[in-house]
Amino acid sequence: MTTIKAFYTVTPNESTPKGCLWLSDLDQVRVLGRLSHSSQIYIYKPKNKNQNKRTIIETLKKSLSKILVHYYPIAGRCCYKEGGRIELDLNAKGAVLIEAETTKTIHDYGDFSPSDSTKELIPKVDYNQPIEEIPLFVAQVTRFQSFGFAIGIAYSHPLSDGVGCFNLMNSWAKISRGETLEDNELPFFDRTVLKFLHTPIEPRFDHIELKPLPLILGRPDTDIERKKKITAEFLKLTAEEVEKLKKKANEYDIPKGSRSRRPYSRFEAITAHIWKSASKARELSENQPSVVRFSVGIRNRIIPNLPKNYYGNALIQTAATSYIGEIKSKPLSYLAQRIREGNELITNEYIRSQIDVIRGFQHLDDARKLFLGGEGKNAAYFVGNPNLHITSWMAMPAYEADFGWGKPFHIGMGSVSPFDKGLILMSPDGDGSVTVCMHFQVELMKLFKKFFYGDLYKLFSSSRL
Structure with a gap:
């Protein structure tokens, strides 16, 4: 059984750009229903089995607030525009970090193949609220009995594909280790490189x-x-x-x-x-x-x-x-x-x-x-x-x-x-x-x-x- 201990809304620790971020047509068709998130879990066995859980949570909160400065769109919210388009409102409302613990040990999950048990390690997103209030990135840190923990994430589909998601997670981890991102590691956000307004609409293939x-x-x-x-x-x-x-x-x-x-x-x-x-x-x-x-x-x-x-x-x-x-x-x-x-x-x-x-x-x-x-x-x-x-x-x-x-x-x-x-x-x-x-x-x-x-x-x- 997994118990939620605390919710934290984490905002960027510095000022970030405001306004709306235009989303490409390829972003638009990743919206299932009103909004949707993909999910992943990462399982860790710290070398120090007595790793202080408060240290883990505080480190992740602090580093998340820093990575949101570089990946500021994930701290925003979606909003509907004319014609059913969705854009990202860069309002810095923040990502959500959840602190949880389970009565199970790391061994109780076997090989962590997807199941009802592993599903408890993934944060639940409440879609019964206006789209403008739904967080785009939610992470749940679940402490296992004895030792070890999981980081489960819910990641909004319009944000990016898997490449962008893995880059985000690896950059967050790098910040958490006390390192800084190099210029060549920073994300490129301008989706208008896929905006073809000045070309005729001419589908040319039998798709x-x-x-x-x-x-x-x-x-x-x-x-x-x-x-x-x-x-x-x-x-x-x-x-x-x-x-x-x-x-x-x-x-x-x-x-x-x-x-x-x-x-x-x-x-x-x-x-x-x-x-x-x-x-x-x-x-x-x-x-x-x-x-x-x-x-x-x-x-x-x-x-x-x-x-x-x-x-x-x-x-x-x-x-x-x-x-x-x-x-x-x-x-x-x-x-x-x-x-x-x-x-x-x-x-x-x-x-x-x-x-x-x-x-x-x-x-x-x-x-x-x-x-x-x-x-x-x-x-x-x-x-x-x-x-x-x-x-x-x-x-x-x-x-x-x-x-x-x-x-x-x-x-x-x-x-x-x-x-x-x-x-x-x-x-x-x-x-x-x-x-x-x-x-x-x-x-x-x-x-x-x-x-x-x-x-x-x-x-x-x-x-x-």
């Missing part, structure tokens, strides 16, 4: 990522799948297993039509393996369409490139499509190629075309419905059976948030996804191993793991022949 997701054949909606319980488990891949998957994916020639002849990456190989395992576990019709959605960073793809340390949402969603029969029967290279094709769609022209799709709506609520999966019952963001969503944190500096008590030994999501989803991240050991945090239907998880590990075992067995 696959914006099309309604396929339903299970014979079903009129997603109602049945939404009601099925989802569980989450960590699936480990050693460095050797990752290399085996990459080798398997690259056993066949890359099609000449591909824009690049480079070998398939570990992301493409791992995602292909997840997709194949999920498709086998679901036991759907051979002619059932299936879509894998994932996001691609645009910082170095849009022309001109976004400024260094651009702080905002700089992701474009894309997708790979196939049929269950093909996914199950064709080699891993086929699926890796489908995923690569989705990645290679994201060019400068494609990015600008997708932004033009958003700009073409008179009211942004209509654009949000499109970007979140369609109309009516399918409007909410549901990428469940027969589809899948994959997120990769492999390139993120995820384990650098040392607040002065050592680096986290675990970082991840605190709650279970409402739909089938895979999160791929590197091991904190730095040995090249990978963890897949798989969110999948309870009734199918055992089968998924059977194929996930069974096919890996076959790779190792065949290499010994």
Whole structure:
């Protein structure tokens, strides 16, 4: 059981810019409902098991007030403008720091896979208040029995993508250690670099990522799948297993039509393996369409490139499509190629075309419905059976948030996804191993793991022949 001991509103310890911060069209479509937050947890084992909890809280409060000077938008609030646009009011109302403790020990959480228990380590945001009062950044420090603590965060989607969030956390940690940020570490806030008011609105592509997701054949909606319980488990891949998957994916020639002849990456190989395992576990019709959605960073793809340390949402969603029969029967290279094709769609022209799709709506609520999966019952963001969503944190500096008590030994999501989803991240050991945090239907998880590990075992067995 987790008990909240205190709430602290933390404001910048120096004067910060005022006014409104314009949010790009890519920021606008990250608003789910009235407002939404993503969540993460960081788990720490201080070297000093008797680390004073007051010292921890006071250090975090003080350093948070300092980092808010550099990251002042997160101390502001959202506000609605004409046409459903949202902007950030730079009013310095502050972030929220919550002090909590639990009756559980650090060992009671096992491997910290997302569950009802780990969800208690994530701060709850009260959405039953005007949007102008909802804090954009909330952090909860939960002290475990005996020793160790968690820092759970709720981070507003319009603020930035994962790159910006990790940079914020690592910068906060650096300040907490008593260090100062260098000029090249400071965030760039001006989102108008993605403002294309003087160009015509001309969507130029058939945007696959914006099309309604396929339903299970014979079903009129997603109602049945939404009601099925989802569980989450960590699936480990050693460095050797990752290399085996990459080798398997690259056993066949890359099609000449591909824009690049480079070998398939570990992301493409791992995602292909997840997709194949999920498709086998679901036991759907051979002619059932299936879509894998994932996001691609645009910082170095849009022309001109976004400024260094651009702080905002700089992701474009894309997708790979196939049929269950093909996914199950064709080699891993086929699926890796489908995923690569989705990645290679994201060019400068494609990015600008997708932004033009958003700009073409008179009211942004209509654009949000499109970007979140369609109309009516399918409007909410549901990428469940027969589809899948994959997120990769492999390139993120995820384990650098040392607040002065050592680096986290675990970082991840605190709650279970409402739909089938895979999160791929590197091991904190730095040995090249990978963890897949798989969110999948309870009734199918055992089968998924059977194929996930069974096919890996076959790779190792065949290499010994």
